[in-house]
Amino acid sequence: MPQHAQTTRVCRDCDGFATAAITTGTRHRDGTRATLRVTCPTCKGTGRTTPAGAVRAGR
Ligand SMILES: [Zn+2]
Numbered sequence: 001m002p003q004h005a006q007t008t009r010v011c012r013d014c015d016g017f018a019t020a021a022i023t024t025g026t027r028h029r030d031g032t033r034a035t036l037r038v039t040c041p042t043c044k045g046t047g048r049t050t051p052a053g054a055v056r057a058g059r
Contacts, residue, residue, distance in 0.1 A: 002011070011043035018047035 010016040021035040035039055039045040 008048045011040060011047055011049050013042040014047065015042035016047045018043055018045045 009025070011018065018040045020038045020040075022038060024034045024036055026034045040047070043049055
């Protein structure tokens with residue numbers, strides 16, 4: 001089948017960007033920005049959704 005039937009889909013919630021770095025505005029002593037890493041709760045940082053039933057491939 002020439003269809004793009006992928007078993008792994010991009011997460012709808014984060015659109016693939018599972019981890020987002022948010023600048024807090026504060027800086028560390030060395031001058032780097034302090035960022036918060038927020039992980040998408042839907043895909044848990046993988047950026048993909050796991051279709052139910054496709055988890056166990058070797059059935
Ligand atoms: Zn996600």
